[in-house]
Amino acid sequence: MRAGAAALDAHVARRAAEAGLDLTFLRTIPGTIGGAVRMNAGCYGTYVSDVLVEARVVLRDGSMVVMPKADLDLAYRSSRLPEGAVIVEALFAPPPGEPAALERRMEEQIARRDASQPVRDRTAGSTFRNPSGHSSTGRSDDTHEMKAWKLIEDAGMRGARIGGAIMNPKHANFLTNAGGASAADLESLGEAVRKAVYDHSGVTLEWEIMRVGEPACREG
Ligand SMILES: NC(=O)C1=CN([C@@H]2O[C@H](COP(=O)(O)OP(=O)(O)OC[C@H]3O[C@@H](n4cnc5c(N)ncnc54)[C@H](OP(=O)(O)O)[C@@H]3O)[C@@H](O)[C@H]2O)C=CC1
Numbered sequence: 001m002r003a004g005a006a007a008l009d010a011h012v013a014r015r016a017a018e019a020g021l022d023l024t025f026l027r028t029i030p031g032t033i034g035g036a037v038r039m040n041a042g043c044y045g046t047y048v049s050d051v052l053v054e055a056r057v058v059l060r061d062g063s064m065v066v067m068p069k070a071d072l073d074l075a076y077r078s079s080r081l082p083e084g085a086v087i088v089e090a091l092f093a094p095p096p097g098e099p100a101a102l103e104r105r106m107e108e109q110i111a112r113r114d115a116s117q118p119v120r121d122r123t124a125g126s127t128f129r130n131p132s133g134h135s136s137t138g139r140s141d142d143t144h145e146m147k148a149w150k151l152i153e154d155a156g157m158r159g160a161r162i163g164g165a166i167m168n169p170k171h172a173n174f175l176t177n178a179g180g181a182s183a184a185d186l187e188s189l190g191e192a193v194r195k196a197v198y199d200h201s202g203v204t205l206e207w208e209i210m211r212v213g214e215p216a217c218r219e220g
């Protein structure tokens with residue numbers, strides 16, 4: 001299945017399901033295919049790296065190349081895309097599935113995300129990478145000791161607030177604009193969380209959110 005880089009992940013998941021192809025994990029990811037490949041997006045146990053064949057990429061000098069998956073070096077929320085390169089198309093080889101069953105799985109994932117993450121609040125998704133090096137699978141045997149949300153909770157920072165910024169009461173790893181938050185509020189709270197988690201557990205949380213421009217608050 002080929003998808004243009006600007007296509008929304010959710011639309012691609014639905015079109016794939018209609019065609020009997022299982023890209024259901026993309027249904028609840030809010031970004032586009034280009035961002036999903038660049039970040040090796042994934043949830044509930046499946047990542048882009050499990051289904052990607054190759055990506056068509058425009059390099060900084062204007063040339064177009066096809067990068068096989070192996071050359072992209074996809075890992076947990078990372079890839080090795082050449083500096084300044086723009087993904088224009090991705091080729092996937094998804095496993096087959098029965099369309100009605102795939103539709104049900106997508107509905108289940110929407111409900112699961114709604115129950116566990118603040119999908120209607122103003123956030124940028126998970127704030128810090130999980131120090132365990134992977135996303136939660138949603139399976140009962142998943143352990144949360146090294147998940148960012150658990151470390152933040154253990155450090156007493158669930159619900160912590162600076163100005164209009166708050167660590168979401170529903171999911172402690174979602175830095176949230178509760179109204180009128182400035183960049184300084186958001187970044188200061190993020191850094192305060194990193195310090196509290198380090199002081200409490202000795203773990204240094206790494207930002208998953210990419211900050212651009214001049215930092216409103218220096219990393220601690
Ligand atoms: N698993 C989950 O449940 C969720 C995962 N996410 C993660 O966040 C990502 C989407 O979030 P969002 O930040 O909105 O994504 P974006 O698509 O806006 O950006 C993600 C990154 O990918 C780059 N990028 C986007 N399109 C292209 C392209 N065509 N070619 C090259 N690079 C590209 C962006 O570069 P630039 O900064 O230059 O624009 C940016 O660095 C997902 O892909 C996923 O990794 C987010 C929410 C939920």
Ligand SMILES: C=C(O[C@H]1[C@H](O)[C@@H](CO)O[C@H](OP(=O)(O)OP(=O)(O)OC[C@H]2O[C@@H](n3ccc(=O)[nH]c3=O)[C@H](O)[C@@H]2O)[C@@H]1NC(C)=O)C(=O)O
Pocket residue numbers: 042043044045115116117124125126127128129130134135136137138144147148149153169170171172173208
């Ligand atoms: C949202 C993102 O990706 C998410 C991805 O959706 C999910 C599902 O696979 O797994 C990772 O979150 P996560 O490890 O916090 O998992 P979640 O599914 O949100 O939560 C796991 C479990 O912990 C529970 N939970 C979570 C937070 C919290 O404060 N309290 C709580 O009880 C949830 O209810 C759920 O039962 C990804 N985040 C990272 C940093 O890896 C993103 O990257 O932006």
